[in-house]
Amino acid sequence: MNIIDIIVFLIFTVGTIVFGYLFGRKKQSSDEFTRGNGKVPGWIVGLSIFASFCSSISFLGYCSSAFMGNWNAFVFTLSILPAGLLAMWYFVPFYRSLGSISAYSYFEKRFGRWARLYASVFYLFTQICRSGAILFLLAVPMNVLMGWNIPIVVTITGLGIVLYSQKGGLKSVIWTEALQGAILVGGALICLIVLYWGMPEGPEQAIKICLEHNKFSLGSFDGSLVESTFWVCLIYGMFTNLNNFAIDQSYTQRYCAAPSLKEARKSAFWGSLLTLPVNFILFLIGSGLFAFYYINPGDLPEGIKSDFVFPYFIIHEMPVGLVGLLIASIFCAGMSTVATSVTSSGTIILTDFYSHMFPNSSDERKVTVLRVASVAIGILGIGVALCFLLVDNALDAWWALSSICSGGVLGMFLLAYLCPKAKKNHVVPGVIVGVASLILIALQTKLTDWWDIPQFVHINLSIVISTLLIFLIGFLLVQLLNRRNEKQI
Template structure:
């Protein structure tokens, strides 16, 4: 069954409705910079929780997790098992810290601990990462939409960027959070609909799905071996722990949401709700991949020969779903992408204002001037994100390179925060040395896959799986800084 007029109607009603709803917050956001960046701490707990969930899920997750499960097993789901630990740490340590400092910037803490240079370094890394993220999401969202609708990729990137920028620019963080909540609900509805339809579309009933999947080991969580060169259960679990600690602990996207709630207790509830909600939803995603494998194993004539694993789910969305549901699921994919882009735009504008303009200005920045900075920066970040997405279309290997660079940019952030939490007093030289050592490790591990086996430099390539990049990088920064601090204290006592 192909895309029908009803599917188009459902899709455009969703996109248009979200944009108009987001724009309706204009009169609230223009009250001042506190409204634009933190909604004056007035948003409902469950809305913020849904926004945290939607921020965590991108269109890559919506399509990538089913694709990975189709090609392999449930190993990607292990990543989700680390979320309870990360959200617990956020609730116990990070949320009270940020709420106590009463700063909408996630990086104000680093200035208090190490000086403005640390805040500036991390803020620049964050902005570069968000540009990479926005461009990547726009392109990776456009590719499946192009395959489904047949629309021009350039047009999809531009119009997605324009629509998302419009309501983000006008409505501020309140628009982003409320539309995130709606998009999260649509996303869940689309995923559950796909899972149910696949389950009950098997020729011999649902039991056949589980039989085929079990025979091919599709429910496996991966190897429990000790290898550090493969994505074993333990490697993915540790990787997930560090990534999620970075997300819930120091990412401006999340920290800003902590400040939109009415109290610390509300922020904790929002985080636990939004974070833990991802676990069953990600389970639905990997189940969809497994169900797709069983469905097309039982009915191979429905899948064109040579369809890549990542293309199986988009093919099913277009040809296997009932009329109207196809439009809903495509809207779900769009929802995931728009939510991620809107979050990046608003948080980047907030970082520019709080971490650079207000810190470097010799005079006090008025609220009116702050709003001008927020509006102009939102527009610039959105426009640059579209440009990055378009550039990625034309240059081979840029996408992979961007993700490698973003790993380098963001990899030193978590180690620096952890060092600040544990070491109460440390010299700037010790912290700088620790960051440099960590970045060297991160760059080595990130760029090693780009070295060909025939290259004379191949003997220096990393033997570890790339998932461990943030693990080793963060650990090196923390340990080097901690050891140098302790040695410095011992030397000063002698």
């Protein structure tokens, strides 16, 4: 890697860490740490939401998916804007009026403390796995570019992110994410232009090759629930993105960081809208990589993993200076999302666990707990990242993990939100069945081997099935038990 690229890379990555760290120079209250005192401009919050969506999972994972297959994964992106619009009109005002920074305090009010803990635990599992996937994909380009050891890069990067996120809190994370999001967009646009206009016959050649090999396909439209068809990916995206905007602490917490309801709604809208064109660019890059190496097959090392192709192209084909910028873009994309996971998880540990056990703690002690919890989540994420060395495709592995770790909590929220009469005895049976379905789907590979039966459902649909089971069972119990009570009266 050229010295100029190293300098560019360090300026952007170290600069953003320092930028975030500076927000923590003065003494903070727990309110400022968890919601920035509710004074962050809506457009900045929107940029941070967008940056969370476009992590290194997107930057490398989507390019990898388009290079290796087609645009099936882009179907997931199509469901983001509808979820953002629902959030803008319904969820943003709901959480701003809730009276608690914790998204899961609502479950305690409706169903009891067990429900709040259930949702909180699954959220923490999801964020730890998410941080691990992102940290791993941050280390991949440095391994390709410099030959650096992936575990060492994961550890150093993870600790750097923890440093500024636990120091400055949510305000630091939001402003740093906005800056990192801008870097990501700039890097993606530059790479797209260099890749397509660098083809011997121009962009038309790349598009023609991709069309001939069906690289722009959105997937099969048949009714299979086992393969990643258009419908499977769309349904998975609808439930996952609704889960993000409706009950994900890292999103609901940012709704409360804006100074007004109007600004908060603006943040949900722009945060979801910006992901469409940026993800479109990332998929174009992945398809362009296929076209480039189709006409230059000898330039790509035999047996290279798909997650490594984009970094390999950057180091060998991009001009000096742009290499450092693009690698910085990947780093910034990942750092923003990990920082969000770390900060929001620390908030949940404080509000849903610590404050319940020690309700009379001083505000200074709460800030200490927030920082210690953030460090702990960051370290666990580093551990998970090392486990990703064992998988072939990080995007597929992350989607499966996120689906399983959802816990069907969205179903519990929809039951509480849409059925005012629902109580604890209505939701518990559904949760038991929903968790059982998650375990069954997670183990289906083993079960199909043991019993010599075909796979019965795609693992990404576990979030869909568990959510529907919890909601529908609870809804039916509400109707049946209420009718029985009315008859007895």
